[in-house]
Amino acid sequence: MARIVGGLTTSHIPAIGNAVPREKELAHDPYWEEFFAAYPPAREWLDRVKPDVAILFYNDHGLNFFLNSMPTFAIGAAPEYRNADEGWGIPTVPPFKGDPKLSWHIINSVARENFDLTTCQEMLVDHGFSVPMQLFWPNHSYGNVRTIPVEINTVQHPLPSPARCFALGQAIGRAIESYPENVKVVVLGTGGLSHQLDGERAGFINKKFDLLCMDKIVNEPEVLTRYSIHDLVRDAGAQGAEFILWLAMRGVLSHKVRKIHSSYHVAISNTATGLLVLENAA
Amino acid sequence: MSMHTVHTTEIEEQIPGTYIFDGEAAMKGYALNKMCYSFNNAENRAEFLKDEDAYCRKYGLTDEQRKAICERNVLAMIHAGGCIYYLAKFAGIFGLNVQDVGAQQRGITVDAFKKLIKSQGE
């Protein structure tokens, strides 16, 4: 049977996409030092648990989806996912392997629980997906892990509520656990933490709220599902609403988890960065 | 419970300096956002730079949107229905990142903007 080994969260700021190929030389750069120093323990944990599949909750920022047809929840069901030019010049990375068989198992399973996902046999994945993959599998070392992108709309309101995203994660968790193949699955929540790119409040960061989220998501995620999207926009910034991606990740995990590692840093670019490694209770 | 308790969007308080990109904005900004979405493609970026007027006409920008693009005024683009995720691709044509764009909207220098960001971590 498939087994969920744990979950990871990380920010996916585009600027990281430019920095990540230069991680070694930036290790002592005052701007990047603290940020990159947070990642080795997460990579060591991955080396230890050796997942076969990574499921990524992320949001597309206008690469694969446009307003002509904007799904709320979309899942990849392709043998491969490609990255592409996003317009402002972060280097593109080699393709990511898919796992269409597990994708369809999830699609079919969650439909029985009333989650009707948009299914994508072709899907370009943007920095929301590629930056976390590069951070956790540096130097494009993700060749041995199959991926499944689960894309959640954070572009056009109404966005799905925190509670709905958490419930989707729970349904996907049950789907994975009913998958008969012997695979180990890690799940990633990407994006956040507090940031705002638009309006006169651009540059807003809320450390207190971020730290509350990073604390509660470990053992009391239900507390966070009571927030509305409006609450998240007010307290975490317009783009801080990406926190729903973390909640979807948390929904997949077991009720009890063990925190292996965490880090919080203000800031890279306009965004407070947060990293969590949560191991599923056996 | 009453049937009339679900209209949360109408009663939500305004968040200062914050614009919710909702259906109304998405309809208003469609042409502008569609043009900016096209800038994922390098050939389109080159075509825009070669003849900005013609490119904006091709996408049917409103006068308000055309003026905002002409003036490189991000807040005006947002008032004209622009969504920041697409507008970032427009800014990218000129080598501007989200900090440049943030500083412009705040009306402060990029250095002051960077200081503001950092100060919120203390």
Ligand SMILES: [Fe+2]
């Ligand atoms: Fe993002």
